[in-house]
Amino acid sequence: MQSVKKESVDRRLRDLRKRMSQKGIDVALFWDPDNEYYLSGFRAISYSRPIMLLVYQDHTQYIIPALEEEHAKLNAQVNEFFVYYETKPHSHMNTHHLDPLLRIMDSLESNTVFGLELDIIPASMLKMFQDNGFSVKDIGEDLIELRAVKDEEEIFWLDQAGRLSDIALEASFDNLKPGISELEFDSFGDKKLLEVASEEFPDQIVGFENWTCSGIERSAMPHLYSSTRKYEQNDVVVHSRQVWINGYRAENERTFLIGEPTDQQKECLQLAIDAQQAGFDAVKPGVKASEVDQASYNIFKNAGYGDYIQHRIGHGLGLTEHEEPYLRFDNDLILEEGMVYTIEPGLYMPGVGGFRHSDTVIVTKDGCRTITSYPRKLKNLMF
Amino acid sequence: MQSVKKESVDRRLRDLRKRMSQKGIDVALFWDPDNEYYLSGFRAISYSRPIMLLVYQDHTQYIIPALEEEHAKLNAQVNEFFVYYETKPHSHMNTHHLDPLLRIMDSLESNTVFGLELDIIPASMLKMFQDNGFSVKDIGEDLIELRAVKDEEEIFWLDQAGRLSDIALEASFDNLKPGISELEFDSFGDKKLLEVASEEFPDQIVGFENWTCSGIERSAMPHLYSSTRKYEQNDVVVHSRQVWINGYRAENERTFLIGEPTDQQKECLQLAIDAQQAGFDAVKPGVKASEVDQASYNIFKNAGYGDYIQHRIGHGLGLTEHEEPYLRFDNDLILEEGMVYTIEPGLYMPGVGGFRHSDTVIVTKDGCRTITSYPRKLKNLMF
Incomplete structure (x- = not known):
């Protein structure tokens, strides 16, 4: 137990x-x-x-x-x-x-x-x-x-949660086919995750939550419960998953495109990917939470999409779904080694869709490392 | 939506x-x-x-x-x-x-x-x-x-939640085999539930929670998260599930016996079944919550097992996991038509196991009806 x-x-x-x-x-x-x-x-x-x-x-x-x-x-x-x-x-x-x-x-x-x-x-x-x-x-x-600052024991479990979340995402994507619903897509990952966890970690508590928003209208809303809506040709889908083991959570989200996306949809997803990378690059001990937020935001702003954001760039993670540090434009909190949070800049455009990856990172001595690593590139996320 | x-x-x-x-x-x-x-x-x-x-x-x-x-x-x-x-x-x-x-x-x-x-x-x-x-x-x-008193629209969704929970239990039991873990057992039900819900209820929010406690030691604790513990020969297992659609929840729990249960284990499970039936029989508008609790409890007491209970006989259900009315020995609340709650008397004996079914009932004009109906009899629950 x-x-x-x-x-x-x-x-x-x-x-x-x-x-x-x-x-x-x-x-x-x-x-x-x-x-x-x-x-x-x-x-x-x-x-x-x-x-x-x-x-x-x-x-x-x-x-x-x-x-x-x-x-x-x-x-x-x-x-x-x-x-x-x-x-x-x-x-x-x-x-x-x-x-x-x-x-x-x-x-x-x-x-x-x-x-x-x-x-x-x-x-x-x-x-x-x-x-x-x-x-x-x-x-x-x-x-x-x-x-907010995790110890060695906590980081061990966070690493396991991150790896299990990657396994779940892979199983969901491997089973992606026309006509399945958001919830069915989620469930392929759930099942695989529990099989692997049962083999590798006897007598542990493992859990998960998913929030999948498919289609132009739903994906443009950042925060919806998964539903029985079935995927359709030319959908934009934001699939979000948290997995926890022994209490500790990793968040892993990918936006993907089904069918023939428009040039603008591809541009927006590429911008979300670039903004996330700018966030990763900005992280090191001593930097303010607001600086990481702004590093991501500037990618959107410089591309002319600054008005299409609805939320901060990330939130802390550990035992609770959302915890400190919140990566907001107005948070002067200084980041420290051992802090854990998501980097998840998002663009939301009515009539076009929503675009957001989320990965969980741990602040290291001189930067950060991600504990989630499902492929992030546009070419891996077009089906 | x-x-x-x-x-x-x-x-x-x-x-x-x-x-x-x-x-x-x-x-x-x-x-x-x-x-x-x-x-x-x-x-x-x-x-x-x-x-x-x-x-x-x-x-x-x-x-x-x-x-x-x-x-x-x-x-x-x-x-x-x-x-x-x-x-x-x-x-x-x-x-x-x-x-x-x-x-x-x-x-x-x-x-x-x-x-x-x-x-x-x-x-x-x-x-x-x-x-x-x-x-x-x-x-x-x-x-x-x-x-606490549900209207027609709410009862419609509760009925659907009950039916979906039965489908999930059936899928879990159909896939019961040696060596699977509590969480894997749960996941067969989850997956089937989401397939059926996706077919029958387009664009709805559906969800679930499971708590499965297997083995003599774990089943004797009424309230644990499902874990990666694998089923073993001669386990007693308490499998509990809530399913919700459009917000409304049904609870459906079955205790089952794997391998060769002892006579006392069979006796305890039969007593839990009888106590639950006594609870069903006691329900009608005008009765106090405490009377339903006592009707179930008396079955245990009269069989000499009165000291092996740890919780009230049931709780209200609707949008929240637990809500009024609480069926406790000291609750004078008068039951009304349209109230919804679980009936789930349980026996917990160190070294023997835990024994509890839970079903969700709606108070009708002159009694109650269950919205969950997976088989409850001992002969259906020995594997």
């Missing part, structure tokens, strides 16, 4: 506790499953049953639903568990996720300062802390910063 | 506005994508770019990122759009999702009362309303109540 090395968890908690001291936070309470996994190695499926991780200077606690008890005790690197129940035989125990938390709060000094992920935790939780007279500071920003 | 009938949106907004008046809420702000879809017919992929729907007594507004502008204008049944940007050519416009919201707040009387989904919207949003001196009430509970 999935896990995180003890030394990684220890180092992350040490870094977090240093920040808590500096900010005057006594207890950090985490609600976000990805932050919890990062800090404890435990990942649960959590919809209607909240899971909370509390970090103090000298210990850690988990509040978990009964149906995660065994799983958490196997996987979570944590000092203490509080379990809540939803069944008749346990009606004399905690029956709500707030029961143990309220008891913990009762045992603390009234001047205890809590750290919460203010951009993630629900408003009702903040209200509860306010109603109980505790002061609250943000701890979410700290986790964003800590998680 | 996905859509919701105008008359449905109109009726839902009418019901919501009545509740807003009763509660003294002037403007309801929605953050949850499922609530937004329910009230406008627009569903976007939203990770790092928030989308907000504002409902007043006489109009509605959407705050959307630039890359959703065209998509939203095609699909969203709303009066007014505010767009925010993340690119250099638009640096003189809104460049943050709060820019348009703050301007809207500036234009409102200071005694305006906002409705927020307090259990969903991030704490930082509540803080912003507090800092700007507005009072805030919960509107999330109202949407939970409105959404």
Whole structure:
């Protein structure tokens, strides 16, 4: 099953506790499953049953639903568990996720300062802390910063995710034929990916998401769920895939052209390819996020297509679909070795189509390397 | 593409506005994508770019990122759009999702009362309303109540989701063979499901999630992500699947036994089947949620297995993985015609395995009907 090395968890908690001291936070309470996994190695499926991780200077606690008890005790690197129940035989125990938390709060000094992920935790939780007279500071920003630079263990899994995503793309393209739908195209890659992962990585969690937009109208919208629309002659298709293993994600996207594309469609795809290359070339430690964005954007602008962009050039990646650093024109964040993000400049023209490749890169000592490598050239992407 | 009938949106907004008046809420702000879809017919992929729907007594507004502008204008049944940007050519416009919201707040009387989904919207949003001196009430509970009873349009899609999930289960079981992994077993169903959906439902959004736990140890934990673990002789496997079309979800789960199960394993699976039947039999309008839970639980208790349960008997289903009504021992909610939920009593015994079927039911005038119907009997589930 999935896990995180003890030394990684220890180092992350040490870094977090240093920040808590500096900010005057006594207890950090985490609600976000990805932050919890990062800090404890435990990942649960959590919809209607909240899971909370509390970090103090000298210990850690988990509040978990009964149906995660065994799983958490196997996987979570944590000092203490509080379990809540939803069944008749346990009606004399905690029956709500707030029961143990309220008891913990009762045992603390009234001047205890809590750290919460203010951009993630629900408003009702903040209200509860306010109603109980505790002061609250943000701890979410700290986790964003800590998680932005990946360690060796994380980079190992990112590399595997990148390679698996290439295998999936290859299987989708190998099975491309007239009359299949966006979702069927996706599914060839899914199936192959799971076969290969099952052979190579026993007892691991592997997953995927795809967003495929086909046709002139749909591809010109950057962000749609894959649908049952069937490919037609002269379609422009933007196929996007994220694959994760042991939590870590790679993004891999290719735009391709079916049938007889117009000269302008070929020009636009070539521009997206060139803008992506300019993005790769701009990356090294010490450069601002905005500079990478602008390096890509200038390719579009200089070709007279500057008005046909709709989004930043890339986003960070790791445990979450989108995370820092965001490669935006106005983000002064300085890139560091070990940061991971996508480079995915896109052009979207009504009546012509959408054009965007995305690859995942890791910042190295003096530049970057891609962890996704499916062929990017125009000649490889015309069918 | 996905859509919701105008008359449905109109009726839902009418019901919501009545509740807003009763509660003294002037403007309801929605953050949850499922609530937004329910009230406008627009569903976007939203990770790092928030989308907000504002409902007043006489109009509605959407705050959307630039890359959703065209998509939203095609699909969203709303009066007014505010767009925010993340690119250099638009640096003189809104460049943050709060820019348009703050301007809207500036234009409102200071005694305006906002409705927020307090259990969903991030704490930082509540803080912003507090800092700007507005009072805030919960509107999330109202949407939970409105959404709990499904209308004819919703039931149509739920029926399709149920049928598609049966097709997927059949394909997974038809391809069951020694040595395949949990994820490969899932993928046979995924692929067939997408083929059939592509043929029958052009231009629709279809999706799925699976959670398969195999082996004595893993099946005894009710809630795990599917992994690359390969099936072994004498495994107990709990295979769980949700399928959605046009947003609406059906859940379909079967426990199956590979090889030569022990008498106790067969007994436990038969008890789970009997407990589920007792749950089906208990459902009709006017009954409490807790009564259905207890009808199932009593089967376990009377057989001497009352201590081996870990979760309630079922949860509501519709647009979200888990929603009201929760079939818990302490939920006094009265069931109504048109409510939809799972019936999934489970037994979990260390060293023996986990045993749980789940089916999705719709409350009818005088009972319920299942929308999932893959064979449930022990003799169909031994391989």
